[in-house]
Amino acid sequence: MHDGERRASLWGKVYVGLVNPILNGDAYRGLHHRLRELRLEEDLSGEKVREKQWQRLRNLLEHAYDSTPYYRRRLEEFGVKPSDVQSFDDLRKIPILSREDIRENFEELWSRRYARESLRSAATGGTTDTPVPLLRSADCLKDKLAIQTQLDSWANMWPGDKIFSLWGAQQDFPANPTFRWRFYSRYLMRRVTVPTSLLKSEILESYRVLLNEFRPKIIYAYPTPLALFCEYLQDCGRSFHRPVSAICTAEPLLAQQREVIENTLGCQVFEHYGTRDFGMVGGECEGHQGMHLHPSGVYVEFAPIQGAEIDGLHEMLVTDLLNYGMPLIRYKINDCAILATEPCKCGRGFPMVKKIVGRTTDNFYLPDGSVVPGVALTNRVIQVCPGLRKVQVIQHTTSDFHIRYVPGPDFSKSDLELLAKKLRVFFPDPVQWSFEEVTQIERERSGKTRFCISYVQNGSKQLANRSELVQ
Numbered sequence: 001m002h003d004g005e006r007r008a009s010l011w012g013k014v015y016v017g018l019v020n021p022i023l024n025g026d027a028y029r030g031l032h033h034r035l036r037e038l039r040l041e042e043d044l045s046g047e048k049v050r051e052k053q054w055q056r057l058r059n060l061l062e063h064a065y066d067s068t069p070y071y072r073r074r075l076e077e078f079g080v081k082p083s084d085v086q087s088f089d090d091l092r093k094i095p096i097l098s099r100e101d102i103r104e105n106f107e108e109l110w111s112r113r114y115a116r117e118s119l120r121s122a123a124t125g126g127t128t129d130t131p132v133p134l135l136r137s138a139d140c141l142k143d144k145l146a147i148q149t150q151l152d153s154w155a156n157m158w159p160g161d162k163i164f165s166l167w168g169a170q171q172d173f174p175a176n177p178t179f180r181w182r183f184y185s186r187y188l189m190r191r192v193t194v195p196t197s198l199l200k201s202e203i204l205e206s207y208r209v210l211l212n213e214f215r216p217k218i219i220y221a222y223p224t225p226l227a228l229f230c231e232y233l234q235d236c237g238r239s240f241h242r243p244v245s246a247i248c249t250a251e252p253l254l255a256q257q258r259e260v261i262e263n264t265l266g267c268q269v270f271e272h273y274g275t276r277d278f279g280m281v282g283g284e285c286e287g288h289q290g291m292h293l294h295p296s297g298v299y300v301e302f303a304p305i306q307g308a309e310i311d312g313l314h315e316m317l318v319t320d321l322l323n324y325g326m327p328l329i330r331y332k333i334n335d336c337a338i339l340a341t342e343p344c345k346c347g348r349g350f351p352m353v354k355k356i357v358g359r360t361t362d363n364f365y366l367p368d369g370s371v372v373p374g375v376a377l378t379n380r381v382i383q384v385c386p387g388l389r390k391v392q393v394i395q396h397t398t399s400d401f402h403i404r405y406v407p408g409p410d411f412s413k414s415d416l417e418l419l420a421k422k423l424r425v426f427f428p429d430p431v432q433w434s435f436e437e438v439t440q441i442e443r444e445r446s447g448k449t450r451f452c453i454s455y456v457q458n459g460s461k462q463l464a465n466r467s468e469l470v471q
Contacts (some may be wrong), residue, residue, distance in 0.1 A: 011451050012158030016149075018330070021077055023336055025189055026138070027145060028159075031469075034146035038296060053295045054088065056321045061085055061094075063111065064327040070108035071327065091301065096317060097331045099132045101139035110135050110326045119325045125278045125312065129442025134277065144279035144322060146251055147297045151283035155245045155270035157218045164208075164214055165193040166221035167227060192216070196225035197426055199375075200370035204232040208240050208413065215241050219265070223248040224363060224373045230264035242266050249274050251375050275357050276335060278320050285348065290340045292350035297322055302339060305444040309444075310357070312338050337394030362454035364427070367398045384421070387415035390441045395454040401427065403435045 016035065020028035041049065061082040075081065080093045102109060103125070110119060119135040136207040147256050149159065157163070162298040177185075184192055187462050188198035193215050194207055207229060219226065223273030226248060242265050248257075249272040273291050274280040283299075293300050298321060316335050320328045340352035377393065385391070390406040403419070416435055423433065444450060 003192065007157065011160050011196070014420070015158070015160030018310065024345075027142065030142060031146055031149065034143065035150060038146055038150045041296065042348050044349050046343075048293050049349040049351075050088075051298055053321070056296070057088075057091070057299050057319065058082070058085070060321055060327060060329070061320070064329060067111040067113045068109060069112075070105045071329070073108070088299075088301075091319075091330065092253075094330055097329060099332075100260055102134070102328075103134045104382055106133060111324055114325050131276070134328075135326040138325050140320075140322040140324065144297065148274070149293050150279040151272060152279055154283060154285045155218070155247050155268070157220070157245060157247060160190060161218055162214060162216040163191045163218045163220050164211055165191060165218070166196050166225045167193050167314065186214075195376075196222060198370055198375055198419075199225060199228050200234075200368070201232065204229055205236065208233060208236065208238060212239070212241050217244050218242045219246040221246065221248060222250045222373070223253040223257045223261070223271075224251060224375055225359070227254075228363070228371060228373070229258045230260050234260075234264050245270060247272055249280075251361065275333060275335075277328070277331065278318060278323075279416035279428075281318070284351070285344065285346045287344045288345040289342070289344045289353045290354040290355065292344065292352050293347060295350055301309055302337060305336065308336075310338065313357070314339060361450070361452040362395075364393075364395050364401075364452065364454050365398055365456045366427065367430065373441055374454070377426065377452060385415050385419045387411040388419065390442050391419075392450065393452045395452075395456055398456055399431050401431060401433050403433060404438050404441060405435065406438060406441060 013032075016028075017032045020031065028202075041052070044052070065075055065082050074095055078093065078095060084093060085091055110116065119137060122134040122136050123131040124134060125461075152158070155230075168335065192210065193212065207433070221229075226246065226459055245267050246261055246265055246269045248261070248269060253269070253271040258269050258271075268286075268288075270284045271291060272280060272283040273293075280294070281298055282291040284291050299319045301317040301319075303317060305313045305315055313336050313456055316333055316337055317330045318328070318333050319330055336357050337353040338355045338357065340354045344352055361377075363374060364372040366372065374393070387408050387410050389408040389411075392404040394402040394404065397403060405416075405419075407415075408420050420433060424431075
């Protein structure tokens with residue numbers, strides 16, 4: 001039995017088995033059974049894990065070929081049948097799936113074994129790229145929830161625990177939260193979520209007060225806003241509640257950010273890797289030697305990147321082993337990884353990576369000392385301007401910004417006008433904008449795809465210098 005299993009409280013078991021199924025219906029029904037099955041896999045050897053993963057992969061390939069027009073056509077074009085794939089290496093016979101492939105072949109990608117109206121709508125994530133619509137089967141969502149709950153448990157987070165979340169994804173906030181929703185979120189689900197689109201001393205002080213009032217067990221956050229919050233907590237000279245653990249996700253956790261968070265909060269920090277495309281893919285265990293990629297949820301291939309600045313950098317090709325409603329096989333997710341060279345001391349036989357790289361955003365520093373984390377713009381800029389295929393935001397000075405964009409097939413001048421309007425919500429005057437049309441926004445030699453680039457330095461300390469304004 002691993003350390004994460006021993007820490008489950010009676011309160012957590014009550015939420016898993018009783019409270020959440022009552023409050024959330026089908027989404028949580030059967031979670032206890034799913035978790036029990038997943039935990040059994042933690043004790044399997046690496047060889048046994050790969051055997052089970054191989055069987056899942058073979059089942060998915062046969063399902064996709066038999067029921068999905070796109071894969072039937074594509075595999076026949078390449079002269080491949082599922083029976084030709086006899087090993088993990090043979091998977092390379094199947095062509096890579098890109099976001100453009102999904103966009104152009106959307107109606108051919110969903111499985112005809114499902115009624116179209118039964119599939120749930122979703123979308124790809126990413127930074128520079130316009131999101132692409134996806135479909136998911138309802139049953140896979142339950143399995144993905146179980147995987148996320150298991151990975152959370154490694155960080156001592158269980159359903160029913162108090163969670164304080166610093167979050168940057170606008171689509172995860174209700175547009176007009178009612179009193180009933182706020183009561184449900186805070187007192188039944190025991191979760192408080194605050195936005196991170198603009199961080200200044202007055203806002204961070206209100207978060208410190210809320211942290212002390214709520215007294216969460218876990219802080220769940222984007223690492224950049226959490227690191228800025230911790231810098232403020234260090235410098236403001238006021239008391240603050242310390243959680244049991246902090247979980248960072250949605251962007252890479254940098255070494256200096258981990259140090260700031262751990263030193264400030266006095267707790268362990270766990271990094272998780274999740275995507276809008278697949279849900280939670282992997283997470284860091286108590287061994288802190290990298291991230292385990294969950295073998296029940298995905299199979300990941302690693303393609304070496306030639307000429308990269310970082311030795312051993314690999315591009316990730318992900319196959320979703322759970323979503324039979326719209327199979328994604330060898331999907332190019334545009335993230336890269338550095339592979340782990342040693343097994344984790346925790347003893348789990350799950351595949352590992354040392355580090356995920358490739359999704360990076362800088363912070364933007366405004367003339368008044370406020371900070372806009374670039375990661376907060378990833379779903380506030382691209383998603384509202386579908387006529388723009390790709391976007392990159394560059395800050396030259398505190399008040400001068402430059403937008404590089406790749407127009408889509410339906411691009412019009414109104415897309416730039418809408419983009420400028422949305423940006424002014426987060427960057428009020430006297431910020432100035434210029435626009436440049438380009439044919440492509442390439443990945444850098446470091447392996448990173450940079451959505452937000454700032455050449456303004458030492459901005460985060462402006463928050464600390466302004467902390468005396470808050471009494």
